[in-house]
Amino acid sequence: METPSGGRAGVRADFPIFMRRFDGRELIYLDSGATSQKPQVVIDAQAEHLRSHNANVHRGVYALAQEADAAYDEARGKVAAFVGAAPETTIFTKNATEAINLVAYSWGRANVGAGDAVLITQMEHHANIVPWQVLCRERGATLRYLEVDERGELSLEALDAELARGDVRLVAFAHVSNVLGTINPVAEMTRRIRAAGAVSLVDGAQAVPQMPVDLDSLGADFYAWTGHKALGPTGVGVLHGRRELLEAMEPFLTGGDMIASVDFQTSTWNELPYKFEAGTPPIAEAVGLGAAVDYLSALGMQNVREHERRLTAYMLERLSDVPGLRVVGPPEAEHRGALASFTLEGIHPHDVAELADRGGVCIRAGHHCAQPLMRCLGVSATARASVGVYNETSDVDALVQALRAGREVFGL
Ligand SMILES: Cc1ncc(COP(=O)(O)O)c(C=O)c1O
Incomplete structure (x- = not known):
């Protein structure tokens, strides 16, 4: 893929971490599903903000404070525009987990009661399970799950059947599964x-970094994602919400910027989006995320998707040649995000990751914060390789080579 800077060295050269050597070896990073690496422009934007424009936001009248205000507002504008949302309905949180909790607390406590149901799916990350478990337990509601079929996909007929029961107040589901890679038909759902x-809540943590996302056409009532998987810094996430719902909701956390006025016994709330941003927000992190979405936009999200789809297709093909290896999730790259979770017969996934590391390749092993899904798949863990804008086919080759060498170590 071509770098936005037009440099001949390619996209990878924009990411300084790839200059590092581990025992003389290059970094082969196949764990972008956990967190992405950061381009120099993001590191520079955050550092420059801290170096030259740092002040608290929405409090000062002096010039420096106004620069910080402008930088924070500009970042929100960029992040909102990146997914076709309005700045007022784009709330900065700490991460996707906090964004989902915000909805579970502020919307959920007011709208879900005894006899109601919350519907989620078997492929959810813990961040999109546990807040609903806690809500349902507290309110006497029921938590139900849409099943994942043998292809790793959901059934729209099953969704219809659940909705026809008449008690479902909210459906929460991932746009892209962090284990199966499945891309769910969000607009249809x-x-x-x-x-x-x-009401719908979509967990876009794995989707926003790797494909064009247009919230208007997706039609979700709430859409949550996280900055650090999208080339941005840690410590900043995003919740987009339908205006009427956000306006009707009580605040999640209280204090600081979310307040309009405070009396001895009562307070009134600030307007959107500040009503949901208590305390000092992640200012420099938001600025970094603004630079990240600028970088992704310059690459072109359609190009990002095409690059990662091609790499995923290559990875699926190469992995299928490794004896005893089974990939979970949809078999075709067209239907999945940029990752492959797999098991290797005779070797525990943690050993697989360890063996990959011996070959200089970073992959993840474990339950990927999706323990219920692991149970459905009948495994305790999988290994997972996930690609990003900076990966090339040679990275996949290195993984396959390391897996083959690992099988020999185990006498397979
Ligand atoms: C699908 C999905 N949802 C939510 C999250 C949680 O993201 P964060 O830890 O940034 O809140 C992740 C992170 O792995 C994820 O993959």
């Missing part, structure tokens, strides 16, 4: 959910 009078 949100249309059915809305028609049934329920």
Whole structure:
């Protein structure tokens, strides 16, 4: 893929971490699903903000404070525009987990009660399970799951059947599964959910970094994602919400910027989006995320998707040549995000990751914060290789070579 800077060295040269050597070896990073590496422009934007424009936001009248205000507002504008949202309905949080918790607390506590149901899916990350478990337990509601089929996909008919029961108040589901890679038919699902009078929350943590996302056409009531997987810094996440819902909701956390006025016994709330941003927000991190979405936009999200789709297809093909290796999730790269989770017969996934590391390749092993899904798949863990804008086919080759060498170590 071509770098936005036009440099001949390619995209990888924009990411300084790839200058590092580990025992003389290059870094082969196949763990972008956990967190992405950062381009120099993001590191520079954050450092420059701290070096030259640092002040708290929305409090000072002096010039420096106004620069900080402008930088924070500009970052929000960029982040909102990146996914086709309005700045006022784009709330900065700490991460995707906090964004989902915000909805579970502020919307959930007011709208879910005894006899109601919350519907999620078997492929969810813990961040999109546990807040609903806690809400349902507290409110006497029921938590139900849409099943994942043998291809690693959801059934729209099953969704319809659940909605027809008439008690579902909210459906929460991943745009892209962090284990199966499945890309869910979000627009189709949100249309059915809305028609049934329920509210939708989409966990876009794995989607926003790797494909064009247009919130208007997706139609979700709430959409959550996280900066650090999208080439941005840690410590900043995003919640987009439908304006009427956000306006009707009580605040999640209280204090600081979310306040309009405070009396001895009562307070009034600031307008959107500040009503949901208590305390000093992640200012420099938001600025860094603004630079990250600028960088991704310059690459072109369609190009990012095409690059990663091609790499994923290559990875699926190469992995299928490794004896005893089984990939979970949809078999075709067209239907999945940029990752492959797999098991290797005779070797525990943690040993697989360790063996890959011996070959200089970073992959992840474990339950990937999706323990219920692991149970459905009948495994305790998988290994997972996930690609980003900076990966090339040679990285996949190195993984396959390391896996083959690992099998020999185990006498397989
Ligand atoms: C699908 C999905 N949802 C939510 C999260 C949580 O993201 P964060 O830890 O940044 O809140 C992750 C992170 O792995 C994820 O993959």
